[in-house]
Amino acid sequence: MRRYLGIDIGGTNIKMATVDSRGRVEARGVIETRACEGPAVALRRVAAAVPQLSRARGVARAGIGCAGLIDASGVVRHSPNLPAWEGKHLGRIARRLLGVDTSVANDATAAAWGEYRCGGNDGCDDLVFVTLGTGVGGGVVSGGRLVRGARNFGGEVGHVCVVKGGRRCHCGARGCAEAYVGSYGMVRTAREMLSRRSGRYLARWVKGEGRRLTPELVAEAARSGDAVARAVMTHAGEHLGVLVASLVQVFNPEVVVLGGGVSASFDLLLPHVRRTLARQVFSASARGVRIERSLLGNDATAVGAAMLARDTEREAKK
Amino acid sequence: MRRYLGIDIGGTNIKMATVDSRGRVEARGVIETRACEGPAVALRRVAAAVPQLSRARGVARAGIGCAGLIDASGVVRHSPNLPAWEGKHLGRIARRLLGVDTSVANDATAAAWGEYRCGGNDGCDDLVFVTLGTGVGGGVVSGGRLVRGARNFGGEVGHVCVVKGGRRCHCGARGCAEAYVGSYGMVRTAREMLSRRSGRYLARWVKGEGRRLTPELVAEAARSGDAVARAVMTHAGEHLGVLVASLVQVFNPEVVVLGGGVSASFDLLLPHVRRTLARQVFSASARGVRIERSLLGNDATAVGAAMLARDTEREAKK
Numbered sequence: 001m002r003r004y005l006g007i008d009i010g011g012t013n014i015k016m017a018t019v020d021s022r023g024r025v026e027a028r029g030v031i032e033t034r035a036c037e038g039p040a041v042a043l044r045r046v047a048a049a050v051p052q053l054s055r056a057r058g059v060a061r062a063g064i065g066c067a068g069l070i071d072a073s074g075v076v077r078h079s080p081n082l083p084a085w086e087g088k089h090l091g092r093i094a095r096r097l098l099g100v101d102t103s104v105a106n107d108a109t110a111a112a113w114g115e116y117r118c119g120g121n122d123g124c125d126d127l128v129f130v131t132l133g134t135g136v137g138g139g140v141v142s143g144g145r146l147v148r149g150a151r152n153f154g155g156e157v158g159h160v161c162v163v164k165g166g167r168r169c170h171c172g173a174r175g176c177a178e179a180y181v182g183s184y185g186m187v188r189t190a191r192e193m194l195s196r197r198s199g200r201y202l203a204r205w206v207k208g209e210g211r212r213l214t215p216e217l218v219a220e221a222a223r224s225g226d227a228v229a230r231a232v233m234t235h236a237g238e239h240l241g242v243l244v245a246s247l248v249q250v251f252n253p254e255v256v257v258l259g260g261g262v263s264a265s266f267d268l269l270l271p272h273v274r275r276t277l278a279r280q281v282f283s284a285s286a287r288g289v290r291i292e293r294s295l296l297g298n299d300a301t302a303v304g305a306a307m308l309a310r311d312t313e314r315e316a317k318k
Numbered sequence: 319m320r321r322y323l324g325i326d327i328g329g330t331n332i333k334m335a336t337v338d339s340r341g342r343v344e345a346r347g348v349i350e351t352r353a354c355e356g357p358a359v360a361l362r363r364v365a366a367a368v369p370q371l372s373r374a375r376g377v378a379r380a381g382i383g384c385a386g387l388i389d390a391s392g393v394v395r396h397s398p399n400l401p402a403w404e405g406k407h408l409g410r411i412a413r414r415l416l417g418v419d420t421s422v423a424n425d426a427t428a429a430a431w432g433e434y435r436c437g438g439n440d441g442c443d444d445l446v447f448v449t450l451g452t453g454v455g456g457g458v459v460s461g462g463r464l465v466r467g468a469r470n471f472g473g474e475v476g477h478v479c480v481v482k483g484g485r486r487c488h489c490g491a492r493g494c495a496e497a498y499v500g501s502y503g504m505v506r507t508a509r510e511m512l513s514r515r516s517g518r519y520l521a522r523w524v525k526g527e528g529r530r531l532t533p534e535l536v537a538e539a540a541r542s543g544d545a546v547a548r549a550v551m552t553h554a555g556e557h558l559g560v561l562v563a564s565l566v567q568v569f570n571p572e573v574v575v576l577g578g579g580v581s582a583s584f585d586l587l588l589p590h591v592r593r594t595l596a597r598q599v600f601s602a603s604a605r606g607v608r609i610e611r612s613l614l615g616n617d618a619t620a621v622g623a624a625m626l627a628r629d630t631e632r633e634a635k636k
Contacts (some may be wrong), residue, residue, distance in 0.1 A: 033365040070604050077602045078601075078602040124469040125468070145460075149444050149460070149570025150606075153567065156446075156568065156603065157567070159598075161564050161598060162482050166481050173597060175560075245491070246479050249474040250478060252467025252470070252471040253467060279492070280492070281477070283396075284396040285474065295343070
């Protein structure tokens, strides 16, 4: 069976996986990105690491999912976490250093393709993927094809505005979903709420045990019944619900898949997402929309990138 | 040259046009909808009217753009302006009464296709269309194909939420773009602003001359320098800008086309839309996005429906 190499490039780590033509992961590896060294050094280290992935020989093609805006020719156009990579032709560099043709896409776009091809969503040709990490990203499959847009920058669902004139987002705009949902948005909400309601359980935990305020800690506190933590979850879930509702109005998907680290709190967020969705969307359109937690988890981008490589090869053969 | 019949069904009127295979309108007609009589009576009247469109004979196929949610098989699933039409199989009824195969789509979806095929946007395979009528509708072409969704209900851009928990919309949800932009939203804004600032020019006009408060009157007053009317335009333009910005983040289109009656105030709205877009969207993605006024105007839905009929015929022949 043919084998593909999927590469997930983030600001901190590069995850690699060899994937068979059915999307099953054969081997995994991870190296540091060392973002400041630029893409050529990093991809040389990827090339060195790949033979160590036990069954990686005989990779037919590679796929890269990279943080940032990647244009249609494979050039990194904008990437706050990989500034030294901007303007670099990732596809060409990878071709040279890995020795195989390489497809390049945004990391969340690749993950969306992974969820479509291998995430248990067979036959769902209309799928919205939202990844809740530090920030919020995503990708959309419409009619069985990725929504790429004129310059390949489509699918930036984290920067859909949910509150006109709302919180300032990292991107400079106001009211983006990312400013409310995902790790950075939720920690901000928790800080705001704790500054208003003192002496609560979550606050005592942070102060007493000296633990850092993270979405994981908030989730843990919410599960133990802490009122502030629960309010943070409600706040995040409702804002996520508004985002999901708008995406349902525009794409009328069969399934909305939530991934990323924060999706570990899927069970805490889901009731608020569902309630908001029911309020915001015509019943005819909302009816039957499934909201699922990512099955691929941390593998989504690498598997999706490998599947993009596979499907690009198939297209080329036609 | 082959000829197609485009039918634009609204709550008040049915507009018809015969269109050649290049999308040029040969003849136009209009009849009343008389919504409560249902689709069979209406389409019988369409059939009777068509021979009167001078060169209508020899229509190869028909296309219908109908207000409401239309499913993939051509059944009206939800239509506030055509309640008696819900559950009716428009495609089948049209086939029987018009004697030709008929494609059926949502009216704004059809208009988006018209703008894509005949609106001077040749080669723009990524196009967002927003129609500002009483309400706000739209349609999206992504990669040269309509975004239809799992049940064919995609493209409902008017119900993207721009203000979480904001104004109640006709659809029952809160903060939809439609509650701020379009004729109904703008009149509401004007009323709110007039109730707060009495004795202004616009108010005197409405009271003195007894004219009805409409977007046209607001535009007229804004052009004469009325401060309240200008504030209404700013308010609408900024909310429209937030909607357009979110659609640009998700679709990365080459062009955003604004149609519908309110687009007569395109010049008054555009600066606010542009300013909001510049604030809300990454420069890499926003750069080069054109915002244009519809070239097809009132013909958009009928022409688009005719072009859907033409393109469905072409697909079938492949």
